[in-house]
Amino acid sequence: MSESEDLIASRAKERGAASFNVRDLTYFLDNGKQNTERNESIMLQFERDPLFNIKTFNLDLKGQREVSFQRITKLAAYNNNDDEQGIRARMNILSISDPGTYTRVGVHYGLFLQTLRALGTPQQFQYWVSKGAGSLSKFFGCFGMTELAHGSNVAGLQTVANFNPSDDTFTINTPNLGATKWWIGGAAHSATHCVVYARLVVKGKDYGVKNFVVQLRNDNGELLPGVAIGDIGKKMGRDGIDNGWIQFTNVKIPRFNMLSKYAQVDSRGKVTVPEFQQLGYSALVMGRVSMVVDSYNIGKKFITIALRYATVRRQFGKDSDGLEKKIIDYTHHRRRLFPFLATIYAFNSSALEITRVQDETLKLLAGGDKNVKDVIPNLKDLFSLSAGLKAFATWETAKLIDEARQSCGGHGYSSYNGFAQGYNDWVVQCTWEGDNNVLSLSCGRALIQNYLAVEKGERVGDFTKYLKVEDNDDFVLRTQDLEYIEKIINAWEIVSKRLVQSSTAKFKQFRKETNGDLELAFEKVASNRFNIAKIHTKLVILKTFHQRVSHAPENLKSILSLLLQLYALHITSENISQFYSFNIVKGSDFLENLNYKIDEINELLRPNIIGLTDAFNLSDFMIGSQIGKKNGDIYENYFKFVTDNNTEIKPHYYDSLMKPFFERSLKPTDNEEVQENEEDDE
Amino acid sequence: MSESEDLIASRAKERGAASFNVRDLTYFLDNGKQNTERNESIMLQFERDPLFNIKTFNLDLKGQREVSFQRITKLAAYNNNDDEQGIRARMNILSISDPGTYTRVGVHYGLFLQTLRALGTPQQFQYWVSKGAGSLSKFFGCFGMTELAHGSNVAGLQTVANFNPSDDTFTINTPNLGATKWWIGGAAHSATHCVVYARLVVKGKDYGVKNFVVQLRNDNGELLPGVAIGDIGKKMGRDGIDNGWIQFTNVKIPRFNMLSKYAQVDSRGKVTVPEFQQLGYSALVMGRVSMVVDSYNIGKKFITIALRYATVRRQFGKDSDGLEKKIIDYTHHRRRLFPFLATIYAFNSSALEITRVQDETLKLLAGGDKNVKDVIPNLKDLFSLSAGLKAFATWETAKLIDEARQSCGGHGYSSYNGFAQGYNDWVVQCTWEGDNNVLSLSCGRALIQNYLAVEKGERVGDFTKYLKVEDNDDFVLRTQDLEYIEKIINAWEIVSKRLVQSSTAKFKQFRKETNGDLELAFEKVASNRFNIAKIHTKLVILKTFHQRVSHAPENLKSILSLLLQLYALHITSENISQFYSFNIVKGSDFLENLNYKIDEINELLRPNIIGLTDAFNLSDFMIGSQIGKKNGDIYENYFKFVTDNNTEIKPHYYDSLMKPFFERSLKPTDNEEVQENEEDDE
């Protein structure tokens, strides 16, 4: 057999080894056959469309921006022809195949329009839709919150919207350089309008930050008077989207342009502020939970590449077939990758479960005032949980991409194998829509507040109910318990509860020591807060994964349970110090055995690896990696791509630069030459 | 005060707060005033040289390659005029300011020439130097080890060098696609010659992989007959260097071109193989230890940016001056960054100490046969240690860059602030010159072998001598012990020793169970091996840091000791599960107190942060980050750079693409339109 035939046959054999029905698992992951089929159709449309096949490796910033806009025009045409679910599925798929373009159009739909819907009155929303906001017709929105010197602390933004009762307008101003709107996606090239976050000032009084729709450009793409905009330029990734800066110098807008579902200003300058601020949360919650879905989408792509590569790449050793061993057959290599595979399955289940809970909660909320009060604990719970979820899911995915790249050795570093761009595009997810560290700390703060509520006998949400459980001082997790998922979950609940408990105790102590200074006390337990946010979030992911696996179709239960167990043991091993510190586990044998147990599960998973990655059902087009393609013929695929895309034989600077350099004189210059005679003279 | 004045004044104040002499600390880091002054002169030359100031953000692959070669021509001119130490210092500085170009010329000097020196006879070395290899005159070398399908396992390479006794030549062949030389730095554009790793075959017998000098191109830059070369193309980073692939089809070279210091073939085809294979190690050891220096060099740049930013960026809260709080004043933010600062100081000290030991060892080795046997344990020790050092130092630095970027929020994601390119350039260090995981596992294997030697009463090297120490079963590290560095080191030695001991015991058990199958037994303790490599390496870094701090000038001891303590506590907290598992530490209070103790040290370090980063003595040119500049005026610096480098006002595709899109008809196409009448008819 030739090398290629060998590789292809080997992949086919691995593919045949799965102990479960791969198609059924795809339906499980996609939450239904219908979704799978819809996705397949969209992937095929992209794959066949020349516009989505342009290679962007060597494009500069300008080129990337242009290709991205071209794709947006086509996307609009596709969407025009489709229903809500189809549009959502298409956006999901675009988020995998072209994250830059996805964000560019996503800012309009996801941030601009959603803000209008969430914070504008129905009339306002309708008005802007009638102007073309719904169809991207003469209209492209952007979202202007962040400023050059101000970010996470939204309440501290400095752009001003001053009310003018004389003509029923606001004047928008950027008071200083630091208040320049910064990072605004779509502002540099695309946007005609912006939702500007600015301080509402009426008759000299500052009412805090509110939202205002400001037109930026006219129908000819020219900036309106008083609006200064520039491109922020080159970024680590997602260069398809045109992030820009905006400065406003006395830009007048009608009073109508202030989004007024909650806060209102009337024509005489009377300001009304809302009662239930919390209602604005729900949009944020959905946005954050959707980032677990993003994490799943991106994670599945890169773990597929790495695991496919590992089943054909050989290195060292001797296998039964006399060849070098496949790297997937090294204990340590499995240990690096399989837990990430389990994590990605966990993200899928967890996101679906939490979305279900969220939808139920929001439905109750929409049910009217009577329900609102009942739902508040769950809403708060979801809100702080969503912060932790967003943070730890996006971080884990960044780690996954990096580990997956390293697991492919040198070939992981080639731009043609996907990881480089993939990582660079991804990592901004750890920063935007809430910096991960800020979110984690706020999740930790909420957990302490929850525990204070528990102590006072108040209601807490469903995800934190376990904090109430009486814990058993003698609880010990032993090696043999590692077989039982319920035992492990139980141990996690105890650890999480004790950590929250002791963090709260510390917090109370510090509050006393600082004479009740709440902020200072919270600040002093910062490392506790971060820690409990992590443990609580991972526990919730574990529990929701478990939940969904228990309702899985019978023929998938055994493989899913194996992944669940691996996930459980993996996160336990990563956080084992907490278990030791509370004497939940004991002795060095336990840790060693936990590690061996993970090796054992990995051994069981091994024959199913290609099946488990195939189940993600990504076409070669979506994978976008020469060493990650389905057929396994990695070296031919990769070599062909490299030679097709690099055709220059002699460098274009050979004659101008290289030849003169190689043939230069090595004689010293007049500056270097030592005049021997003169020296001798002295 | 204006915003700018405010920032500049604030930075100046922070700068004045250092409790030590910053200049003295720079001398300490640079290992002497002379070195500092040399570095300053070189940095200034680069900074003033227009060639080194070209901005490469928007250059495509071709452009980057060209700029890189231009810089090499200039570098050669600088080097021509300088001594060994000057050249080395210049290369070090280039490695910070332009890693791509550094690698491109480094492959010639560091890999090609060093291999000739290490593996060629003196005559061979002289011969190639006389051909121009020493001066890059009509000569540029590359290093051809890796193949498309073969990497870490050098013994498994498949390129063939077949000896032809008839005309005293070898024929070099690439037998199949997988044996294509791959990733070869400099091959695509620059190289005239290559050291090719190929299997020596004489009269049908395979003698394993040896080294052969093969000319690739003629004086006109054209490929020689039988040599096929192509560009590997776009990479995650370091696009300045032209990595290429090479295929040989019956390329004949004289027998003289086989490097023959150790293995030799005479004209009749008689092969001699060397006795002391280990001697080849020394070059590898030096290369790996130098990557701790690289880690220091790159790490200091990015931690400087992050910490400078943290002392001016404000977010949330209220400070005593009524402004928002500086982010450096958040406990958690310190916790994320200060330990990395300590780590970078540790790398500096550790690299200097280990280099000293290495130089001594190699000197003894060079002393002649009698010494060689005595030195072998230390050489082996250094060899396996260097594997661990390379792996964990380069990983830690990758983590540092990523954390530093995240610590700058959104601005960390801009290409103008350094992190994006910095990370992409850096991370290949975890893969090349020995994949980090492969190296860690081999370090772990050596530790087990060391322990077996200890058990047999054999000699081991100085760095592993602690494995012999009788350990004290009752040893406990308590909170109050965290003040004493010797106590902490002691605890680390005990933990490391016990881990190596129990890993060895497991290894022996598995060897029995597998009927003496050594490889299988080592494979089964893979996670142990990885783990002990990590602990041993961190312990050695800690001890060598301690060593050098104890010999530091008196006026620096107090600040250095604080960094040392922080480093010690930080790595302890990161690896605390091992301490718990052996009952070296106990209870949840210990962990909590350890965390608070770290917070306390951070509080003490706080006023010295600008001083500690200034001590790295990198000019703004070297920092290459708008938010990392010395004067603290981050927003002006950054805004100016963004506006200077992004001057397009209307996108170049507005008329061709945007306007038609915005003005498109929203009427359905003929494919979409439903013919109402016909439907009604049915």
Ligand SMILES: Cc1cc2nc3c(=O)[nH]c(=O)nc-3n(C[C@H](O)[C@H](O)[C@H](O)COP(=O)(O)OP(=O)(O)OC[C@H]3O[C@@H](n4cnc5c(N)ncnc54)[C@H](O)[C@@H]3O)c2cc1C
């Ligand atoms: C590519 C990209 C696109 C973007 N698109 C948009 C957009 O379209 N519209 C828009 O409005 N914004 C946009 N943003 C901005 C983004 O939302 C912000 O960057 C993000 O919210 C983080 O805020 P920041 O950058 O100000 O970071 P900061 O809040 O300044 O944080 C800096 C660092 O300080 C730390 N920190 C801050 N506060 C605390 C605390 N209390 N305790 C401990 N640590 C703390 C953080 O963890 C972080 O590491 C975009 C950003 C990027 C990079």
Ligand SMILES: Cc1cc2nc3c(=O)[nH]c(=O)nc-3n(C[C@H](O)[C@H](O)[C@H](O)COP(=O)(O)OP(=O)(O)OC[C@H]3O[C@@H](n4cnc5c(N)ncnc54)[C@H](O)[C@@H]3O)c2cc1C
């Ligand atoms: C930018 C760049 C420049 C380079 N320049 C050169 C050059 O100039 N000349 C040259 O000769 N080479 C060069 N290389 C090649 C480089 O040295 C190799 O990529 C590196 O040695 C790793 O080998 P590999 O890629 O074959 O990885 P592999 O050895 O195939 O490793 C793949 C994965 O398998 C794992 N693995 C392998 N064996 C084991 C095992 N026994 N147990 C557990 N896990 C295992 C590894 O940890 C890794 O994650 C370059 C590479 C790059 C990316």
